[in-house]
Amino acid sequence: MEGNEEWQRLADMIQNWNNNRLDLFEISPPCKNLLFHGVMRFYLEDGAGGNVATKCLRISSGTTTAEVVETLSEKFRPDMKMLNTPYYLYEIHPNHERQLDLSDRPLVVQLNWKTHNREGRFVLKKMKDNITQNNSPEKKEKGGIIQNFKRTLSRKEKKKEKKIVDVFNHLATVVEPTMKKENGQISASVVLEKPSTNKDTVSHLETTECPESSRKGGIIKPIVCKQSQQDYGTWNGRAQAKTEQLALPVGIKFRENSEDAFLSAVMNYTNSSTVHFKLTPAYVLYMAGRYVLHRHHSHNQDTAHSHLPLEHTHRITAAVNKMVVMTEVVILKQNSLAGAVAFWMANASELLNFLKQDRDLSPITLQAQENLEILVEKAFKCLIQCLLTDLTRHMPAFLIDPEVQSPSATEMEGVLNTLTGAMSLLRRCRVNAAFTIQLFSQLFHSISAWLLNRLLSTSPLGEACSLGLRSHYWGATLRQRLSLVEDWAEKQGLELAADCHLSRIVQATMLLTMNKYSMEDVQNIQNTCFKLNSLQLRVLMTSYLYATNEPRIHPGLIDRVVTAAESSADEVVRSEGRDIQLEEGPDLRLPFLLPEEGYSCDTVRGIPQGFRDFLEPICRKGLCTLISHPHAGGSWNIFFNRANSSFIQDTNSPQHTEPEVRKIILRKPLNSGMGISIVAAKGAGQENLGIYIKSIVKGGPAEIG
Known part of the structure; x- marks a missing residue:
């Protein structure tokens, strides 16, 4: 029990840290041995010129300061190890700095910053005598890391830093799955630098064996990027093309503590008459479900979607259940408005289809699916009642006596216009x-x-x-x-x-x-x-x-x-x-x-028109962020169990064969029919109308024959 409490306490600390961090710098949940991993940024300050370089390493909570310094020495400047003056690692805060002991664990030190409500940086420097002994601004080196700690990045620098973060994100996605264990833990160092003789921005991918000390909870896959380099475009594009092949046409991201506000903005402040693509809410909610799934799965890289930890499954199902509850509330509030009910019924059924078909969300959202089925039926009945109320007002037109009132071509317009309006509404809302x-x-x-x-x-x-x-x-x-x-x-x-x-x-x-x-x-x-x-x-x-x-x-x-x-x-x-x-x-x-088929996601490709306009005000409020996937295939059913199944023919299924012809002789009575009701319709795969038997009259020649 004590072990469980310790694990939960640590997991809560990590979650609190992750809520306000980019995905790259999120820390993984602890394993049963309380070991966790994360990407950390380290700075090297050149005391002579005041220049600053940075590198990011993915390390474990068991990695010591000594191991980090050794790795940084190799990656920042290969000749550092040859110098007589040793380097030390410091944690630097706005009003405080501390030299880390060689036995300290930097990732644990960083996590504790959140506990003490502090922010800081890790800086690699030479001996202490190269650092001013007091913190007065007058004695700080010009351009030093402490002086610039609170400096606000320019727009150009922010754009550059974001580009670097994107590179790190794709590195973590592309490189990590290729790591294999040979003679102990393997570490990959990816160096991004512009070669002098090649237009390709990736110079090489180097894998080296970790030091013996890092095999047990040591450094894992350090990612090295030279921040002074500006040309990352080619590599970034290739990495994106590879990682986005299995992605929705566009993604969404929001903080866990703003989840309720985001869902409320989507559901409670949507005017159905002004939404261009009428199924936008369903698509946004599906994107949100995929993001919540990814957010908790990304912390468990060694865990399959179908074996997510119970607490993560609960968080995902809780988010989806909120969507269903909010949908029900908005339908019940507007249950007398045919336009609003049709709009939300279409979105509810589309969301239900997304949840049913998604291979990852389907098995963990069964209760939400059941509730959505009930809700869709409720909405259907409300819509029927709305339309019948309007239709009934025009029904007396059937009983206007032509001899009392001169017949007019417009006498049935009320009935026909009501039917036309209903059809127009359903098509406009993209109802199945x-x-x-x-x-x-x-x-x-x-x-x-x-x-x-x-x-x-x-x-x-x-x-x-x-x-x-x-x-x-x-x-x-x-x-x-x-x-x-x-x-x-x-x-x-x-x-x-x-x-x-x-x-x-x-x-x-x-x-x-x-x-x-x-x-x-x-x-x-x-x-x-x-x-x-x-x-x-x-x-x-x-x-x-x-x-x-x-x-x-x-x-x-x-x-x-x-x-x-x-x-x-x-x-x-x-x-x-x-x-x-x-x-x-x-x-x-x-x-x-x-319906089992006929949903829009089977035909919609890419980002529907008006989709971004719907989310723009929500993004402006800071409730979410759109993530572009320009290299995605454009399919919205990429994560479906039956994705592209309509285009794949089962090789084991029998080929089209001619139907068996059977002759039936019926004895037709004089001045009587055959006892069958026929209809013209198109069969599956047919271009022309065919004649089909719709029903057989009981006791008629067709039944007797």
């Missing part, structure tokens, strides 16, 4: 096509149920009685108006959804207008009105309003049609667990389905 089909299926069902229930109403005050809806006249009128909706659906590619979910009201209008006067019409009625149950058929025929000189429906015909419906349509209803009812329920009894 599978959601679009489900949503319009519900809207078409609502139109069908609203009209059918008024047609079947037995109330003396209802439209069926007051307007005489159960008649040939109204059957033809409603059929013509429904055809406008069907034509609209066909233009939008929704003809299958309309055909299926408007079928009951369409069949009811057909019953009102078709021949139904002799026993010979029974089979035709059964084949045409197979979606209507026995109760509905009986009401429509027994309370039918006859026109002048129109023949009466034979009672025996009604009995035959109703009996057939009891053994066909009624059985289908019962098999679905529903009761036989006269009126239709408002809800479409179909399960909500999350």
Whole structure:
């Protein structure tokens, strides 16, 4: 238990240090033996000229001052070891300096600066007599390291220093995985200097065996860079090209202590109407999830993503859970605004897909995925309610009597405009096509149920009685108006959804207008009105309003049609667990389905237009930083388990073969149909429309055959 507390105390100190450091200078979490590593910058001050050079070494917490001085002596100036005057390492602070003992451990000394709230530098100098004994400015050497300790870097120097840091970052990424153990711990020294005879800025990559003293927790892979050199472009570009091949088109970075503020800026201050690329929040949250994963993984270079320490897994899942909670809050706040709900539903489903498909995030965010699935369904229902509220206001247009009010081409505009507006909204928000089909299926069902229930109403005050809806006249009128909706659906590619979910009201209008006067019409009625149950058929025929000189429906015909419906349509209803009812329920009894494909990340390449504009104000507040990956391939599914799977054909899968042809002979009754419903559609991989069987009428020739 005491060991665990010591490890946790040390881990907290390191995390506190890392929160305010560049990635290059972050310290790795301690291992079980409390050993940790980090990159440190060391300065060499030339007392004669006041010049300063720097080098960065990656060392362990067990590395001593003596080992550091020996390595720096070799790297700063090879002839230093030949000089009689020894060099010592000092820690220098604004108002204090101290010579490190040879047994001190510099990385531990540096970590303790945070405990004592101090900042400083490590400087390699000659004997103490070369350093002024007091700290008065008058006695400091001109240009010395102490005098310049608080000097602010110029813009040019900052740019230069940032470039050097980028080089170190890429060195740590590119070189470290190539290190191998041969005859003890191997150390790589990378020297960046401009050769006099070669345009390449990398002169050589040198690997040497570490001294015996450094094999146990000693110096690991010292990285040497000559700060006076300015031309790093060629090497830096090559390193980037290599390391960014497996990267998102752009990255994001934020401090752990600003994580909540960053997520709040993305979620709570986003105006859905002004975002150019509507799925930007989902992409930003996915980038944030990848960054949090990388931030904790980078401290555990020897640990696979799937075996992250438990505390790091908790931090990642906690960050993702925050995203889900914030998404839910913003949806519930705007649940009556169709535009906002569609926007956040699209982003929630896109984020869910990112989490499901990402090979590293998927196994550790299962609870967040489950919560997102529930949230997406909630948003879907809210959006349905918003659109139905608008659609219902225009539904009475179906029941305008053409004889009372002159027919107008604009009488159905309200309904059609509502449908057009809904489609425009979904496309603008880049809602998955599978959601679009489900949503319009519900809207078409609502139109069908609203009209059918008024047609079947037995109330003396209802439209069926007051307007005489159960008649040939109204059957033809409603059929013509429904055809406008069907034509609209066909233009939008929704003809299958309309055909299926408007079928009951369409069949009811057909019953009102078709021949139904002799026993010979029974089979035709059964084949045409197979979606209507026995109760509905009986009401429509027994309370039918006859026109002048129109023949009466034979009672025996009604009995035959109703009996057939009891053994066909009624059985289908019962098999679905529903009761036989006269009126239709408002809800479409179909399960909500999350799309398995059709997400934007499969087609979006590079950085979408407006993406940087969305993040610019957040970056200006200092809440995050964008990281360019110019050499990345541009794919957003680079970390997916199924990345590029759509372009790879399984070599073991059978090749395309011709379908087996089977001949079926059906006996078609006189003046009757075949008992099948067909539809024109495109099959997978087909360019032209084909004719497909959509359904088979129960008891018809196709089923019997």
